[in-house]
Amino acid sequence: MSKKTSGAGARILSPRERLVIALDVDSADEALGIVNELRDATGLFKVGHQLFTAFGPDIVRKIIDRGGKVFLDLKYHDIPNTVAKASAEAVKLGVSIFNVHSLGGLDMMRAAAEAAHEAAAKHGVNAPDVLAVTVLTSMDQDTLSKELKITRALPRMVLHLAKLAQRAGLSGVVASPQEIKMLRRSTRGPLVILTPGVRPHWAAKDDQKRILTPGEAVACGCDYIVVGRPVLKSADRKDAVMKILDEISAAIG
C-alpha cells in the first residue's frame, strides 16, 4: 500500500490518480492482463462483486503485487461488528479505497472508519479512504417512497446520507454525476467524491443514462472517476486511457 498521506478530500490529485478502471471481467487472467497493460497509466482498479466472488482476495493481492492500487467495491452493509472486521481485513489486503452502505447507519459507518484506522496503524500502512454509497443510482424516487417508505426527496436523502457519512468519520461518498455539484455546494469540510456513470464523448453510453464526460465530472468537483467499458472494450486500451487523462488535464487546468 502507498505510504502517501491520504487526507480525505483535501488532496491534490493528478489526472492519473483520479482515474479508476472498473475490472468488470469474468477471468482472472484478463483482469491481470489489463492491470499489466494499464498500471503505469491509471490510478486504481476497481474490484467488484463479480471478480471478488469468483477469485476472492487472491485477485486483490495479485493486482497489488503487480503494482496496481485497488478500490474494493463490496459495499459492506451489516451489523457494526461484522463491518468493522471486514474493514480491517480490507486494510490488511492493502486496498486503497473500499466502501460501505450509508444505510447501515452511523454506528456501522463509524465502526468501519475506526476499524480501518486501527488496522492501518497496526500494520503500519496509511488508512484507505472509506466511502459511503448513499442511494444507489438504480433506485428512483418511487423506490424510496413507495417501496422503502422513505418520504424525503431523493437529492435531500443523498445529501443527508453524505453528511451522516462525514459525521461517522468516513472519507467521502460514491455519487452519481448528477449529485456532484449539489454535494460540493451543500457540504462543508473534506469530502472525497467518486463518480461512476462517466462517458467520454467518443464512447458508447452502454446502459448508462445520466452521464457526464470525464472533464465535466472533474470540473463539477469529483475527485475520482470510474470508467469501465469505454476502456475495456476499446481496441487500444492504453490510448483510451490517455485520451481520458488528457480530458481530465484540460478540465483541471
Ligand code: C5P
Ligand atoms: O462500464 P462502465 O463504465 O459503465 O462501468 C461503471 C462501473 O461503475 C461498473 O462497475 C458499475 O457497476 C459501477 N457503478 C455504476 N453506477 C453506479 C454505481 C456503480 O456504473 N451508480
